[in-house]
Amino acid sequence: MKAAVIPEVNAAWELREVPTPRPGPGEVLIRVHASGICHNDVLATRGIIPFPAFSPAVTGHEPVGEVVEVGAGVTSRKVGDRVGTTWIQGTCGRCDYCALELPVSGQAAFRCAAPAMTGFTVPGGHAEYMVAAASGTVLLPDGLDYELAAPVLCAGYTAWSAFRVGAPRPKERVAVLGIGGLGHLALQFAAAGGFETVAITRSPDKHALARELGADTVVGSGEELLAAGGADVILATGPSYAAATDSMRGLRLGGRIVLAGIDGLEPFTLAPDLARPFFAQRHQVLGATHEGPQYLKEALEVVASGKVTPKVEVFDKTQVAEALDKVAKGEVRFKAVVTY
Ligand SMILES: NC(=O)c1ccc[n+]([C@@H]2O[C@H](COP(=O)([O-])OP(=O)(O)OC[C@H]3O[C@@H](n4cnc5c(N)ncnc54)[C@H](OP(=O)(O)O)[C@@H]3O)[C@@H](O)[C@H]2O)c1
Ligand SMILES: [Zn+2]
Ligand SMILES: [Zn+2]
Structure with a gap:
């Protein structure tokens, strides 16, 4: 598959051929259709916030697409589901923070001992395919275009x-x-x-x-x-x-x-x-950060209702380096979305 790889800290993203991942138990394989660029993708590329902790480094935490394969034991998602995943896909389930049994939120990035962070600790969504924990995905409202849904997943x-x-x-x-x-x-x-x-x-x-x-x-x-x-x-x-x-x-x-x-x-x-x-x-x-799945659901519903519409500039995957550069310079009006 093609993925936007960050070769090293501060380097321009490169669209490269990399192995297509396979879903493990509890995971789904998503054919990514659109992936938004967050300012935090710029910060991660510069190493101001942690650089992706795996190789090849593929970040991106606003991916949306279609489930094309489900791993062992997955019953909550099916092939053909339109889904997205967010920055925090899941938590370790064993630390003092997890013992509080709070809904998965952005807090976990800083309080859980081993959170699964899309594009930071597990591969991100700037790629044709990605694997995500089934429980870390959200079903997209019917009729909401992928290019308008992507910016909702973080921004x-x-x-x-x-x-x-x-x-x-x-x-x-x-x-x-x-x-x-x-x-x-x-x-x-x-x-x-x-x-x-x-x-x-x-x-x-x-x-x-x-x-x-x-x-x-x-x-x-x-x-x-x-x-x-x-x-x-x-x-x-x-x-x-x-x-x-x-x-x-x-x-x-x-x-x-x-x-x-x-x-x-x-x-x-x-x-x-x-x-x-x-x-x-x-x-x-x-x-305030990602305050919990109920807020993501509300945001998606408001956007699907048409009362709020993300203003997006859509880039083909071959233009991903240019898209990141435009975001870094603050020139995008107002969200860059890359199609894969
Ligand atoms: N809390 C969270 O969980 C979370 C999640 C995602 C992002 N973030 C953070 O949220 C911020 C915005 O992200 P974004 O993706 O929306 O970025 P963005 O698209 O680049 O927008 C940031 C806006 O802030 C203003 N700005 C930029 N540089 C500035 C400066 N030096 N001084 C004053 N204003 C400045 C500009 O608006 P004007 O041109 O209108 O002034 C710019 O359009 C970033 O700091 C990002 O790290 C936080
Ligand atoms: Zn973000
Ligand atoms: Zn934990």
């Missing part, structure tokens, strides 16, 4: 989780910081939920696009958010904690900021704002 799942963690109440105003892969979906989720929305973007060329995605107001900074009346919930989806701190200038009394973006370089800080200090406004800082 949509995370954005929806952040929105649910921020838990805006009726009449509250929701701001989304960073209008990229996660952010353009977070903005649409908030608008589809009936909330007044603000987009916070550093990119002047995204103002009109943000309005098309449902932003009632578009600003460029926390100071501008404050001047525009502020927000009760900020969904911080960009890769900069400094930008998240800045956006808090516009956080209303009792407001919550949800950090879904990952800044692998700089710490998150509270600004020494003596006029509007953190402690005197009952602000909350929350984290």
Whole structure:
């Protein structure tokens, strides 16, 4: 089969012929039709987050496709099922974290002793075929195109989780910081939920696009958010904690900021704002990742309903290196999806 192999840290991806995997007990073989590129694929390629721990290194945790073979003992999935899998396919089942019996979520990446992490500890989805734990797959809603489903498996799942963690109440105003892969979906989720929305973007060329995605107001900074009346919930989806701190200038009394973006370089800080200090406004800082299968299901249903539509740039597998490069440069509007 053909797969997008990362030859080494910081090298361009290469479409190469590699052995087609076979499903073991409890696993399914998926003919991948589409696979989204997450900013974390860029970070893994650069070695900022762990490089895939197997060879050939094939990452990708937004794959969707069709089950073409099931391994021994699999009863929950059948040949012909349309499925996807996510970043965390499963957990070890034996460690102290697993003893808590929580639903499989992004928490497991950091708390389970031996999580199966798609594209990091087990081969990922930027390939024509991949093997996944049957229990780590999700059935896709009927009628949802593969190219629109793929971005939901990480970007949509995370954005929806952040929105649910921020838990805006009726009449509250929701701001989304960073209008990229996660952010353009977070903005649409908030608008589809009936909330007044603000987009916070550093990119002047995204103002009109943000309005098309449902932003009632578009600003460029926390100071501008404050001047525009502020927000009760900020969904911080960009890769900069400094930008998240800045956006808090516009956080209303009792407001919550949800950090879904990952800044692998700089710490998150509270600004020494003596006029509007953190402690005197009952602000909350929350984290969000893939918060559990029920949230993935909800995100897929909202997208399948047509109320929210990922904006995708589709690349053929032969263009995978170009696709990754465009994502790394922040030039994609808004999700790159590779077809295999
Ligand atoms: N929590 C999780 O489980 C999880 C899951 C997936 C991804 N992530 C993280 O989420 C973040 C976004 O991922 P993505 O795939 O959506 O990336 P993306 O498509 O590259 O979008 C990120 C957006 O953030 C803004 N941005 C980029 N660089 C910035 C900077 N230096 N300062 C301020 N804003 C900046 C840009 O929006 P504007 O042009 O509008 O400013 C950009 O479009 C990444 O940090 C990624 O690691 C977290
Ligand atoms: Zn991701
Ligand atoms: Zn465990």
